[in-house]
Amino acid sequence: MYRITDQPISADALAELVADPMAGGICVFLGVVRDNAGGRRVRSLEYEAHPPMAETKMKEIAQEVAERFGLHRVAILHRVGRLAVGEASVGIAVAAPHRRMAFEACQYAIDRLKVIVPIWKKEIFEDGEVWVGPATTIEPSS
Amino acid sequence: MRVNVRLFARYREAVGQDRFELELPPGATVETAWAEVVRACPALAPFGAHTLFAVGQEYVGRDRPLQGGEEVCFFPPVSGGRHVPDH
Numbered sequence: 001m002y003r004i005t006d007q008p009i010s011a012d013a014l015a016e017l018v019a020d021p022m023a024g025g026i027c028v029f030l031g032v033v034r035d036n037a038g039g040r041r042v043r044s045l046e047y048e049a050h051p052p053m054a055e056t057k058m059k060e061i062a063q064e065v066a067e068r069f070g071l072h073r074v075a076i077l078h079r080v081g082r083l084a085v086g087e088a089s090v091g092i093a094v095a096a097p098h099r100r101m102a103f104e105a106c107q108y109a110i111d112r113l114k115v116i117v118p119i120w121k122k123e124i125f126e127d128g129e130v131w132v133g134p135a136t137t138i139e140p141s142s
Numbered sequence: 143m144r145v146n147v148r149l150f151a152r153y154r155e156a157v158g159q160d161r162f163e164l165e166l167p168p169g170a171t172v173e174t175a176w177a178e179v180v181r182a183c184p185a186l187a188p189f190g191a192h193t194l195f196a197v198g199q200e201y202v203g204r205d206r207p208l209q210g211g212e213e214v215c216f217f218p219p220v221s222g223g224r225h226v227p228d229h
Binding site for chain 2: 048050052053056057118120122131
């Protein structure tokens with residue numbers, strides 16, 4: 001599943017999405033809202049996406065994971081809207097026969113997400129707010 | 143021809159709209175459309191070199207020709223100093 005959602009992201013639900021009898025390990029990564037940025041106290045973060053394109057790019061990442069690691073059980077969710085400190089903004093789960101590949105593929109997926117998935121983040125402080133540019137570093141894929 | 147423009151994040155807030163139609167001459171490119179948007183909202187001009195473009199759901203270069211009815215997206219630049227390759 002590759003989806004932009006306005007609902008909370010659950011690690012358990014992510015793990016269930018990729019569950020597979022062939023798996024010996026499931027790696028789940030959650031990106032969560034930190035309480036500070038650039039020395040300022042963060043009250044919340046607001047995420048905005050281009051949902052259909054973001055989901056298309058998430059699918060491309062899953063295809064890349066399949067090509068590079070031979071793994072086909074990948075789930076990627078990214079939340080949009082206003083999130084409080086501690087809430088998960090992004091979740092990725094990868095199932096693999098062995099743990100090392102699960103970790104490596106999961107790291108690969110989040111690194112790629114930061115590069116090609118069109119999502120932006122606004123930091124909301126006690127005393128103001130600022131778009132920090134995309135939450136992702138977007139670069140053309142071709 | 144008319145194309146559909148979509149703006150996101152700080153661009154959306156700067157212009158006050160997230161989508162609108164733009165009338166462009168035949169042969170117009172993504173760059174032509176961006177220049178029109180900047181003309182209407184000069185506050186976006188400083189971002190030009192770092193803006194990323196998409197047509198449909200694919201990243202494209204600024205020299206990509208546009209066709210009537212297409213949707214062109216303007217994506218704000220990255221802050222924080224990470225390098226975004228030109229395209």
